[in-house]
Amino acid sequence: MLRSQARLTAIGAYVPEKRLTNADLESMVETSDEWIVQRTGMRERRIAGENEFTSHLCIEAVQSMIDEYGVHVDDVDHVIVATTTPDYAFPSVACQVQNAFGIQAAGALDLNATCAGFTYGLHMANGLISSGLHRKILVIGGETLSKVTDYRDRSTCILFGDGAGAALVEYDPALPSFLGAVTGSDGSGGQHVYRTGLSSVMDDVPLSGEGRMVQNGREVYKWAVRMVPGEIETLLERAALNKQDVDWFVPHSANLRMIESICEKAQMPFEQTLYSVVHYGNTSSASIPLALYDAVKEKRLREGDKVVLFGFGGGLTYCGLALTWGA
Known part of the structure; x- marks a missing residue:
């Protein structure tokens, strides 16, 4: 294996304000809090607003990382967004994130590996940095699964929620992650x-x-x-x-x-x-x-x-x- 030259240096996250509890689901389909908790451990999920999409959640997750770690992303040279629920077939969510933060010289792509998307994104970032091709990569996993969930199907509607998380991976041969x-x-x-x-x-x-x-x-x-x-x-x-x-x-x-x-x-x-x-449900990537x-x-x-x-x-x-x- 190529020796890593990359370090994960910061992390951020964001979830929508709206909560969908098990009690809420009881009024929507034939189910119960006891049944859901016994089989899944879930108690609530976060649900994006009508005009809130995956790009919005990803941008907020990056901003939380910036606010909490004091990092900057203007010199990021690649943006990878793992998602199965992009706002559009194209342009990519990664391009929307790049634009939102005014990143001038970055490649941008969306990655679809469903629930393995974030780990695949980190894996790719490590490879790109360790090979010498890039030095600072933004990796994001974001989903608005509520928008593709059938709330008439009690076997699936109890499972899924919305959210996003972001990580910064940087060149650091002395302390690789x-x-x-x-x-x-x-x-x-x-x-x-x-x-x-x-x-x-x-x-x-x-x-x-x-x-x-x-x-x-x-x-x-x-x-x-x-x-x-x-x-x-x-x-x-x-x-x-x-x-x-x-x-x-x-x-x-x-x-x-x-x-x-x-x-x-x-x-x-x-x-x-x-x-x-428990509190976010299955948010995939x-x-x-x-x-x-x-x-x-x-x-x-x-x-x-x-x-x-x-x-x-x-x-x-x-x-x-x-x-x-x-x-």
């Missing part, structure tokens, strides 16, 4: 979680949803619980770490019960696991940075801590990273 990475995919499972676009057929199978999120939660759950523990072993081996060295495990916050199962099978202590699912941001604010996550991030989701795709926390 990135220790190891593992990536992979299984396209044969694509039909288990999807949103239709130009095509409504996959592998000769007609798809439903009409542009809304469709998920076979049972199949995604089984895949994640089967796959993640083994890939964590591979990741730790590549990073030359033992499980005892890991201070915090940060998986994608899809479902608290799924996280508990992954921790049990991977032998990762649940009490050393960071998640955002935003779930990991939201968990990190809250842990920093609560002074649980500190500089020098060893952290394992693991994103996984639609595609099916995944990306795990081992880091020394540098922000």
Whole structure:
């Protein structure tokens, strides 16, 4: 593996003001707070306003990072936004962020790796900086999943929320953050979680949803619980770490019960696991940075801590990273 020359130096986050609680959902579909908490661990989600879109959330997340860390982004030379819910097919959310902050000489692209998007974005940033191609990259994960959620479908509408998180990755050969990475995919499972676009057929199978999120939660759950523990072993081996060295495990916050199962099978202590699912729901590419941001604010996550991030989701795709926390 190419020796890292990159450090994660700052993090920010933003969630919309509107809350959608389990009690609210009880009045919308046939469900209950007890049923939702028992099966998902979720208690509320944040919901973007009618005229609030992914770009707005991403811009606010970057601004929170600037305000809290005193960093500046005018010299950023690349912007990567991980999202499955861009404002438009094009222009990209990354270009909207670039414009909002007046960044003059930056490449900009949107990345779609669903719930693994933020970890893929960090992985790409590390590679671009460590290779010498770039020196300062803005990585953002942002979603407005409420806009593509079918609130008539009680199996999915209880799950998803909106939010964004941003991180700054900079050239720093003396104190690099990135220790190891593992990536992979299984396209044969694509039909288990999807949103239709130009095509409504996959592998000769007609798809439903009409542009809304469709998920076979049972199949995604089984895949994640089967796959993640083994890939964590591979990741730790590549990073030359033992499980005892890991201070915090940060998986994608899809479902608290799924996280508990992954921790049990991977032998990762649940009490050393960071998640955002309880108060934000499943925010896809935003779930990991939201968990990190809250842990920093609560002074649980500190500089020098060893952290394992693991994103996984639609595609099916995944990306795990081992880091020394540098922000």
